[in-house]
Amino acid sequence: MPHLMNTYARLPVAFTHGEGCRLYDEQGRTYLDALAGIAVNTLGHAHPRLTAALVAQAGRLLHVSNAYRILEQEALSDRLAALSGMDEVFVCNSGCEANEAAIKLARFYGHRRGIEQPAIVVMEHSFHGRTLATLSATGNYKIQVGFEPLVPGFLRVPFDDIAAIEHVAAHHPEAVAVLVEPVQGEGGVRVAHHDYLCALRRLCDQKGWLLMFDEVQCGIGRTGSWFAHQQAGIKPDVMALAKGLGSGMPIGACLAAGPAAGLFGPGNHGSTFGGNPLACTAALTTLSVIEGEDLLSRAATIGQRIRQALTEGLEGVAGVREVRGDGLMIGIELDRPAAELTKLALAEGLLINVTAECVVRLLPPLIYTAAEADELTVGLVPLIRRFLGA
Numbered sequence: 001m002p003h004l005m006n007t008y009a010r011l012p013v014a015f016t017h018g019e020g021c022r023l024y025d026e027q028g029r030t031y032l033d034a035l036a037g038i039a040v041n042t043l044g045h046a047h048p049r050l051t052a053a054l055v056a057q058a059g060r061l062l063h064v065s066n067a068y069r070i071l072e073q074e075a076l077s078d079r080l081a082a083l084s085g086m087d088e089v090f091v092c093n094s095g096c097e098a099n100e101a102a103i104k105l106a107r108f109y110g111h112r113r114g115i116e117q118p119a120i121v122v123m124e125h126s127f128h129g130r131t132l133a134t135l136s137a138t139g140n141y142k143i144q145v146g147f148e149p150l151v152p153g154f155l156r157v158p159f160d161d162i163a164a165i166e167h168v169a170a171h172h173p174e175a176v177a178v179l180v181e182p183v184q185g186e187g188g189v190r191v192a193h194h195d196y197l198c199a200l201r202r203l204c205d206q207k208g209w210l211l212m213f214d215e216v217q218c219g220i221g222r223t224g225s226w227f228a229h230q231q232a233g234i235k236p237d238v239m240a241l242a243k244g245l246g247s248g249m250p251i252g253a254c255l256a257a258g259p260a261a262g263l264f265g266p267g268n269h270g271s272t273f274g275g276n277p278l279a280c281t282a283a284l285t286t287l288s289v290i291e292g293e294d295l296l297s298r299a300a301t302i303g304q305r306i307r308q309a310l311t312e313g314l315e316g317v318a319g320v321r322e323v324r325g326d327g328l329m330i331g332i333e334l335d336r337p338a339a340e341l342t343k344l345a346l347a348e349g350l351l352i353n354v355t356a357e358c359v360v361r362l363l364p365p366l367i368y369t370a371a372e373a374d375e376l377t378v379g380l381v382p383l384i385r386r387f388l389g390a
């Protein structure tokens with residue numbers, strides 16, 4: 001056994017290389033990737049433009065320190081601001097760090113307004129990361145148990161339920177912000193209604209709260225728009241990004257606008273590695289390829305194609321509760337725990353995932369072709385039917 005902490009129930013396969021939407025294991029077996037390293041490999045594997053950009057950057061400069069200007073980081077902040085309409089960017093290395101920055105911003109904002117114990121409204125079934133603050137914000141007891149005492153300052157409400165949050169607004173003067181995933185990922189691919197997101201925007205404006213979107217999983221083109229919330233026609237005050245931003249290079253970002261911008265000054269927050277030239281080059285190249293290869297519209301159309309094939313192929317199958325999602329973020333909710341399906345799929349050369357126990361989750365790279373989408377659904381539908389005994 002390797003000397004690794006036993007933190008993952010890993011499938012018994014190791015990949016040696018990949019190309020496009022395929023991965024290859026030690027035995028030379030081929031797999032169709034419908035997970036993308038959990039929404040990370042936006043451009044699939046070994047994308048020639050990303051490889052070339054990283055090789056060139058690695059030959060110039062990997063890391064300097066945020067004690068100096070970093071041109072690639074400045075360029076990335078400009079690009080993200082232009083795509084999102086946000087004002088400022090803090091660059092970090094992961095999703096939990098992006099959320100930590102958001103949580104710190106909200107508390108800082110609260111203190112500025114004279115609220116000494118500021119609280120952030122968070123959702124049931126949410127996932128925000130594994131650090132102490134982000135696991136405390138997470139709406140999943142399994143992720144918290146054993147790590148108490150939790151970080152205080154979170155108020156929990158049901159997801160996609162505006163009445164519940166209005167109730168909190170009426171009774172909690174210490175609330176200063178809402179943190180929500182426009183599409184919950186780990187929680188089972190649950191898409192918030194656009195009406196709900198718009199109502200949240202209005203409530204935050206009324207109360208002077210920060211509207212903070214965790215788009216770590218649903219952002220960067222996955223739902224067919226640069227950011228999932230853009231489909232509701234609104235803008236948050238804070239947004240967390242990571243996963244797909246670097247297409248495999250670790251990078252995260254916390255974006256701020258309006259009342260959340262201009263809060264932090266030197267010394268309030270930082271990161272040794274955050275925003276190094278190599279990671280920023282990965283992100284800049286990812287964004288440029290998404291635009292150049294028109295991957296937003298592809299995510300929308302291929303996602304629609306997959307959902308439609310699944311809906312038709314699984315129609316009337318007892319045990320299938322719902323096929324849902326947005327773009328290339330797709331969930332198939334079953335009536336029973338489905339972890340076993342990842343093993344059955346692996347044996348068939350398909351890489352899928354199961355989350356929230358009963359939800360088969362598909363997060364393909366944004367470069368999926370119609371042929372790859374069909375290969376996925378033609379393989380997956382009979383597997384699910386067989387698994388359910390249908």
Ligand SMILES: *Cc1c(COP(=O)(O)O)cnc(C)c1O
Nearest residue numbers: 094095096127128129185216217
């Ligand atoms: C994965 C995820 C995180 C945590 O990101 P890490 O990079 O693992 O720290 C936070 N929020 C959401 C919505 C995620 O999907």
